[in-house]
Amino acid sequence: MTQPTLEQFLNDVKNHELTIHQNNGVYRHLTFANPNDCDKYFNITTFPNYLVITGDMGALVFSRLHDMFNFFRSDDLKINPDYWAEKIQSASYQGKIESYSEFDTDEVKRCAQEYLDDFLEQNMLSELDKEELLEEFDSEILHSEDEYEIVEAIRNFDCHGFDFEEFWKGDYRKYRYHYIWLCYAIVWGIKKFDEVSHNG
Structure with missing residues (x-):
């Protein structure tokens, strides 16, 4: 399976709405979903030094900065899969590699x-x-x-x-489709959250 483009991702989430369950400093719990079905819904949860994304397209845990929104924030929705993969938390080195890439x-x-x-x-x-x-x-x-x-x-x-x-x-490995999709989901989700927070 080829990797998703930004355009494909945006089409997948065009009807998604943001629900803020918690927003307390770096403690956040957000859900992005189409109200009419659960296809490709996702949650973003943050707490000090961690961002967790879960949902229909899989789950990943990242750790780098106290506020992980500052690490991922990208107004033009640019992603950095190479660098971000280094920040994935996993039970083992092999598990980490398998979480974002597959044999090609x-x-x-x-x-x-x-x-x-x-x-x-x-x-x-x-x-x-x-x-x-x-x-x-x-x-x-x-x-x-x-x-x-x-x-x-x-x-x-x-x-x-x-x-x-x-x-x-x-x-001879390539990024998993789901990994690239989740990278887009993080930057897009943060942008949506910022828009609501700044307008709220």
Whole structure:
């Protein structure tokens, strides 16, 4: 699934309304929801040094500043997924990574193809060997369906002098759709809250 654009996010929340359950300094509890259904509703809760977002699109906990609204506030709804991911709180390092990113099988296949193309440019193989290598690559690598299959296939691949010994130096993960959506939800939610607070 590709990542949501700001436009897609804004379309998802176009009928959302803000309900303020608590607003006491940095202690806040806000709900953003369409009054007619609960699709893609979300809550933002803050207390000193923490912001928690929960709801239909998942849950994340961030920690950085005493007032986390000051950390995330963006009037033009710009997000910073790289930096913000560092501030996610989780039970483990692996859990933290899994909360915002996922293995990108398509990217691995694309890079594996480049890796193979480079090898073929630098090594003179007979037509028969080249054909066998391409067939093996196609069936083992390009037809892998998930992370476990393709990791195993790459780890064990060895055909006519071609293997993936140096391959895993790259980063083959991408942001989860829900993570990017929640990043937009935070900046949009804070902006809505600010508008109500300043007009109230």
